Amino acid sequence: MAGPLDGVRVIDFSRVFAGPAATQILGDLGAEIVKIEEPSAGDEARFLGLRDGNMPERGVSACFLALNRNKQSLTLDLKTEAGIAVARRLAAGADVLVHNFRPGAMTRFGLSYEALRAANPGLVYCEFTAYGADGPMAHIGANDLALQAHSGLMSMTGEPGRPPVRVGTAAIDLHGALAMVAGILGALYHRERTGEGQFVESSLLLSSAHLMSYFYTEYWLDGVERRAMGTANHLSVPNQVFPTKDGGVVIIAPSDVMWRRCAEALDPERLAKPEYRTTTDRQRLKDEVIGAITDVTLSMTSDEIIERLGAVRVNVAKVNSVGEAASSEQLRAAGGVVEFDYGGEHVQAVSAPFRMHGTPATVRRAPPGLGADTVEVLKTFSFGDDEIAVATRGGAFGPPRD
């Protein structure tokens, strides 16, 4: 079945996490993604996270395999005139361009939106930076962790009275990836209606601020600064991890009706008290309510609590390890796992975070080897054999070989 983005050509200069995660989703939707890589080693993500400093036998990292399906790889040395000339010609024939170079780099290559739009007015040009292209911090380098710190997210993550900790995954990168996808799809929709392309931008800063949006509004309105509360939060009670006989479960009952069901399913005598009836009551008597629930949960196993509360539609979940989560039958049942072969090895990866039932996502290509599709892509973009030979001699695709 055809994907919604069939025939859409994406030239992707981005590296590591956010950009590649974005273009992978566009590829899942049917777009043709041309991943431009630096010839000597390619996307740094190919070698991130190596265990014990050793290369895995398959020669590529798990995170690269997780974020680069449905792409072709073309190597391009943007330090050469020949490489830049090829990049310009690819951009001229593209529907979408994505990059995460630092502000100014694309302008130096003659690949800024302004430089490209005249010849390609339908181009959707998506730029992803750390802090945006302007402003006092635009020149400072950053990554996911830097924005966890800068955004205040880190200050809210940790145990009360102890040092802040990082969010265990690159949440801002991956959120930024979806922000790019949304911006690009919005721009493609506008183009379909009007023929006009446009400049789209996102950044780690905007993505992190979006993740923090309700805390910022609270600060701006009332001057309140939330701090880390372990597994609890300020929104409602109960809303945190409770210890069980054999581990931990989260129990969340934000509304009064859900709280009543929770209290009655766990221990009506100790919990279904009139004093605890409303959201406001439970916030006021927070320590007492949490203590009473803890007394009850410590007398049961995690599974027993999940069975009791799941049956009465109270929000409940076990605290899983990564392996337990990845092995969960529910993830497969929900269509969250995709599969392909890489170098003869069977690989499983996580799907896009949404499913379009009329135009389902497909895996048409495994993640590419570095530069594996250089010639094929050039021919798709109407390069002749002689033009490819000239560019090759000019070092466009890396040091010229004999």
Place this chain on the structure above:
Amino acid sequence: MAGPLDGVRVIDFSRVFAGPAATQILGDLGAEIVKIEEPSAGDEARFLGLRDGNMPERGVSACFLALNRNKQSLTLDLKTEAGIAVARRLAAGADVLVHNFRPGAMTRFGLSYEALRAANPGLVYCEFTAYGADGPMAHIGANDLALQAHSGLMSMTGEPGRPPVRVGTAAIDLHGALAMVAGILGALYHRERTGEGQFVESSLLLSSAHLMSYFYTEYWLDGVERRAMGTANHLSVPNQVFPTKDGGVVIIAPSDVMWRRCAEALDPERLAKPEYRTTTDRQRLKDEVIGAITDVTLSMTSDEIIERLGAVRVNVAKVNSVGEAASSEQLRAAGGVVEFDYGGEHVQAVSAPFRMHGTPATVRRAPPGLGADTVEVLKTFSFGDDEIAVATRGGAFGPPRD
């Protein structure tokens, strides 16, 4: 200037965070969002996070104001036949429908995709659930925190050897919001090309799995389960918070060239050693490298380190509080703050996490009062005065008044 989604009508049955955050972005892009609310109290988010259990004077929570601009509110009692009849008619005239009811609820209302598509084949129907509509856990209730626990994200967040903690914000909800936006925009694009609507779904499960995607692939390939490492991670060294004279900074230098610049800018003698030269070296000598950097950072202020490393394009950031982050001049410079009035009060909120320069987002409406636009919306959907009167008597919009 016209937004890309001008003229697109969205009927939004969703509540609390993920769904409202999604439709707010569609509204920022120009869509008309009709927020359907339960008549007695409306979206629970209106009252979440009240300080000390007291209502703020403005009568609505900061998180509601953060996530509900550019919407109209219409109250509907879906426990009445009259209310359900109105809902069906709105859905019949909508371009997009969004809901986050539990599996089965919309079917009971006669508002399933199957029930609506015949009369409205162009409808983009977006369903957001906890764990998806099928599978062994489909019936279990969950929220952001529950999926932080279930997905393994919580197990990776915290200090080594201490209990796991929550991510300080509702990252899975907000990531799910962008997943919905992406799926809806992809479906609208397909519709623009073909005239066909479709069923789109996302869930907390798919969103959390996407945030964890590279860890799951690593587990599936190699059986590795990552654990919480405070502010450090497994990807590279240095990549964590370092203490300074007056607080903390994150320093991240994943590539060898960036590490060289970092070492030379901070203290060439102690850090620019040949033994620390490569990614692999620094992983192997991790404790030694971190110790050496810490000795250096403790002798400087955070600002001094940011100046030194920012100047040589090394990723660096201060660990900010929520207030420091919200007050950052850079966020305004990057276009990340939008403003409107609510009840005479000036409100600031965070923008969508991407900017479309050709079709910029606008704030056309402040967050609505409960049911404030009921009659206006009904007239837009061609209800006559007599039809409105009949529905009102039937309790469609809440208990009938005289």
